[in-house]
Amino acid sequence: xxxxxxxxxxxxxxxxxxxxxxxxxxxxxxxxxxxxxxxxxxxxxxxxxxxxxxxxxxxxxxxxxxxxxxxxxxxxxxxxxxxxxxxxxxxxxxxxxxxxxxxxxxxxxxxxxxxxxxxxxxxxxxxxxxxxxxxxxxxxxxxxxxxxxxxxxxxxxxxxxxxxxxxxxxxxxxxxxxxxxxxxxxxxxxxxxxxxxxxxxxxxxxxxxxxxxxxxxxxxxxxxxxxxxxxxxxxxxxxxxxxxxxxxxxxxxxxxxxxxxxxxxxxxxxxxxxxxxxxxxxxxxxxxxxxxxxxxxxxxxxxxxxxxxxxxxxxxxxxxxxxx
Numbered sequence: 001x002x003x004x005x006x007x008x009x010x011x012x013x014x015x016x017x018x019x020x021x022x023x024x025x026x027x028x029x030x031x032x033x034x035x036x037x038x039x040x041x042x043x044x045x046x047x048x049x050x051x052x053x054x055x056x057x058x059x060x061x062x063x064x065x066x067x068x069x070x071x072x073x074x075x076x077x078x079x080x081x082x083x084x085x086x087x088x089x090x091x092x093x094x095x096x097x098x099x100x101x102x103x104x105x106x107x108x109x110x111x112x113x114x115x116x117x118x119x120x121x122x123x124x125x126x127x128x129x130x131x132x133x134x135x136x137x138x139x140x141x142x143x144x145x146x147x148x149x150x151x152x153x154x155x156x157x158x159x160x161x162x163x164x165x166x167x168x169x170x171x172x173x174x175x176x177x178x179x180x181x182x183x184x185x186x187x188x189x190x191x192x193x194x195x196x197x198x199x200x201x202x203x204x205x206x207x208x209x210x211x212x213x214x215x216x217x218x219x220x221x222x223x224x225x226x227x228x229x230x231x232x233x234x235x236x237x238x239x240x241x242x243x244x245x246x247x248x249x250x251x252x253x254x255x256x257x258x259x260x261x262x263x264x265x266x267x268x269x270x271x272x273x274x275x276x277x278x279x280x281x282x283x284x285x286x287x288x289x290x291x292x293x294x295x296x297x298x299x300x301x302x303x304x305x306x307x308x309x310x311x312x313x314x315x316x317x318x319x320x321x322x323x324x
Contacts, residue, residue: 016283021278097311100119102115125216128277136223183204
């Protein structure tokens, strides 16, 4: 497919992304959710032969590129500064939440991959993790629709958490460090973590951001493990052991940790990553409809809410056990 053939669909997704960003910045609200809902409103373009190739390209290749660029936001120093116990707590909570989601999906007679997807989205970094994990999961008849519903659900829950979790901090008698660990370890999306943390104090905001970045960094081993697992299930065919976007993520994180990425370049790459992901969400929205989402039923919602409560309980229990 030539650039000329991809341009109309890509242009539609980019325009929706710009509109969603403007509305989010002007009136407030989650950028990803606006992009998704605006995209769904243009579902009729998904069947237009002029726009479909570019929309599919944006939902697939641009998505992976955006996930790869997330590595520019990570450094080893940020993670090591947290200390051993909090790092182990967050890592254990991420793994336990994914396993819990998988087990709950089995109990609800859903495909285990759907539990992995929702559990990973809740445990790691919300919509970005959902998109990255879905890229290496096996595709089924409702894969695209389930991914979209996961994005909608995890974004909505992240926004609710940003509003209500800071109110719990005084009730739980957490200091600034404990509040940062709680908020950074439980809220799904980076933007909501930053917002919630700075509602408490600058110190809590910084700690929450670093904890959140640790969860983002765990996207690499999680996606790598899932890629290898599903590669083996397919008997070594059709799925690369290490997706190219994961290689980009690791290389950028390593370069950033080594100090080879200037602050201005790092900020530009992070911004480009965000734009790619917003455009990909918009494209995914165009490719589905409310009717298709409704056909999935309430089970995905139950999965997401249960996983969110499970993660919050784990982190809070860990903080109490550590005496933070």
